[in-house]
Structure formats: C-alpha cells, structure tokens
Amino acid sequence: MKLKVTVNGAAVEADVEPRLLLCDFIRHHLKLTGTHVGCEMGACGACTVILDGEPIRSCLAFAVQADGGELRTVESLAEGGKMAPLQQAFSRHHALQCGFCTPGILMTLTAVRERGEWPTSESEARELLSGNICRCTGYQAIVDAILDRR
Amino acid sequence: MKPAPFAWHRPRTVDEALELLARHGEDAKLLAGGQSLVPLMNLRMVKPTALIDLNAVPELAGVRRGERGLTIGAMTRQAALLADDTVARHAPLIAKALRHVGHVQTRSRGTIGGSLAHADPAAELPLVMVALNAVITAKSVRGTRDIRAREFFRDVLTTALAADELILAIHVAAAPAGARTSFREYARRHGDFAIAAAAAQRQPDGGGIAAAVGGVAAAPHLCASMSGIDAGPVDRAHLDALARREVEAIEPLSDHQAAGEYRRRLGALALAEALEEVLQ
DSSP states (O other): OEEEEEETTEEEEEEOOTTOBHHHIIIIISOOTTSOOSOSSSSSOTTEEEETTEEEEGGGSBGGGGTTOEEEOGGGTSBTTBOOHHHHHHHHTTOOSSOSSHHHHHHHHHHHHHTTOOOOSHHHHHHHGGGSOOSSSOSHHHHHHHHHOO | OOOOOOEEEOOSSHHHHHHHHHHHGGGEEEESSOTTHHHHHHTTSOOOSEEEEGGGOGGGOOEEEETTEEEEETTOBHHHHHTOHHHHHHOHHHHHHHTTSSOHHHHHHOBHHHHHHHOOTTOHHHHHHHHTTOEEEEEETTEEEEEEHHHHEEETTEESOOTTOEEEEEEEOOOOTTOEEEEEEEOSSTTSOOSEEEEEEEOTTTOOEEEEEESSSSSOEEOSOOTTTTSSOOOHHHHHHHHHHHHHTSOOOOOSSOOHHHHHHHHHHHHHHHHHHHHO
C-alpha cells in the first residue's frame, strides 16, 4: 500500500504491507529509533507518538492508517540540539534512569500540554502517567519534573 | 508478535462497509479504534484475512441530541466523548465512567462502539449502557434493528451482534435535571480494566434508581432489588447488606487477577458506595 505522511515536518512516501505496525514503520523504515517498542500489546506506552495532535500507542495502529496524517516522534522535541523545556525538566529532576520509557512519556506529555491541559497536583500527574510503565524510577522524579514544568 | 497478513479495506460509507462485511463473513474483522483488536492480532490470537477499517467513515462519528435522547455514533472516540459538553451535561454517568476507560493514549483512538462490540466483561462502557438501559442500533445488508443493551452482552467477548452486523449508534435517554450519578471502580492501576465496578443513576423526585455491577461476571449485572431504596434516610449498613445480597446472585469469574469470591466482595463494595453516593 502506498502511504504519504508528514513525519516531524518532512513529507515521506512509502510502500508498505497493511500489517506493518506504525511503530515498526517508524523504527525500521524511517530509522527513527527514539520511539521504543516494549510490549507490542498496548500495555506499556513506550511507543507513544503524536498523530494529528493526539497521543497514540504506535504498536496499536497500522502504518497505512497514518496515510495523509501528521506524525511526530521524540526526535521532534529538541531544536538545534537544544532540549525542549519538558526535556530540561526531566534532566533537572533525574526523571529517567534507563530511559526506555522516556520517549513515550515525553510524547504523551507534549500532546497533553499542547491542548492546554497540564496537571497541577501530584494525583493528576500520576493519573496522566497511568498509561506509561516505568520500571526504574518509581515515578516520583517524573512527577516532580511534571510539576516543575508548569 | 506481529499480525498475520490481511487485506486492508478502507470504506468511506456505512453501506460500503456492510457490503464488505457481508462478502467476507467470518474471515473479516471490523477495525474501530483498534485498542483491543490490534493487541489480539499482534499476539495472533485473532487472524482476520480481511480488515475493514471504519476510521474513514465520517457518518459513524459524533454526538447529537434528538427525540431518542443522546445518539452517539459508534466511531465516536472516547477522548471526544470525554471532552463533549452534551455528554457531560446530559449523560454524566458516561463522562464519569470514561475517566476509568484506559489511558489518555488509548482514549485518543478507542471508540464507544468498539468497546461495546468487544464486550470485555470488565469494561466500563458496557456496564454504563446496561445501567442506563441504552439501545444499540445495529445494521447489516439485511436491515437495521435496535437491541437493548440489557440483552446485548451475552458472555465473555460475546454479544447479540450477528457476523454481518456493525453498530451504527448508541441511544441513551438524557438524564433529567437533578439526576444523581455515581461510578465506582476497583482496579490494580488507574485505567486498567476493573476487578469490579458499579454504576448507578438516581432519577429526581422518587423516580427510582438504576444500578449495575461490572467486572464480576461474564457480562454486566443489572441490579434487580433497587425499588424503594430511595425512600427514607441513607443507612450504609442497610446498603451493604443489600449490595451483598445483590452480588450473591452473580456467577463470578476467577482469573489470575482475582478469585471469584474476591470479585464479588469488591462488586458489593463498589455497589454500596455508588448507592450511598447517589442517595446523599
């Protein structure tokens, strides 16, 4: 199937099998390996990307479904080698250890912030994080980074 | 952990989708938000040879108010429902339940029709539809019919839909002004499927209470003994006893998450809390 999609601002055309998952299209065809693939069954959130402004799990969508859409991955966040404010907050608070889950969390938070919502309490921050599994941090440092990026 | 090959179809209209479904029969699957179907495909527990993607059928999405109360298109996203003022005002129980449906990323894609057609026994939206006595409109090339939600959920992942039918829309009576609603859930982690949950709506002016318990049995359980409980003062001990009697009638599921007897106890607790909240 022919596919046209805007990826991090650049137009991309490809010819893919319908069964190709969006996450595999991103990693294997586009070579954008910042998007991580954990469980491949929608449980861990590591593969979260932004499609047409919405945070989605890219292991639960097919690449062909992104046809005509606008896709953003974690590679889009830093500009000119300078980390985005959210990434800087993560750095300040040591909100990652192994970093496997971090791209999915950053893209979830970026989409939510862009639609004008942001947690103002610890419980709101934890509810927002409920779709992303982190096995290193215990989440506290991530919550701290979220609340510091107001 | 990759799906088996399939032919992908992307109809633009309901009629086109129904033609495809009739032609491919049991070999086809309808793709709504994909938040339950695609994991099953990735695990190869489901291997459709034809995938009929409903995401480009605009007539299936949207919420409107009319003579049948609220009519919600089957492909309306959970995130869109959660952000919808009409739903918040006229179907507050749906809005409350949606906060427990998955996570922000799954609600971006997940649809109401997909949740109902998938019929996970612990899913929140089927539970709410049973409590609210919703009507589900299904269509096939043979015609259109209405199915009451209370007769729709037959067993685990099993509904009254025929293989050639799709859900067009869901109809819910608008909650009258002064109605009180409650949704209570116990899950391992916020957004996970419920171990047990309860939904209740109390009509104003002694109009009665409708309540249902989910997660405990193979399908949502409509509570039978709700008449008269909104007369007189709230007595939590009485509600606890009533809720325990109500769940005794349920044949519970047991799995790795919870034994049947534990599900029943949590179901009774969720129900008593929901009743207490709507009676206050």
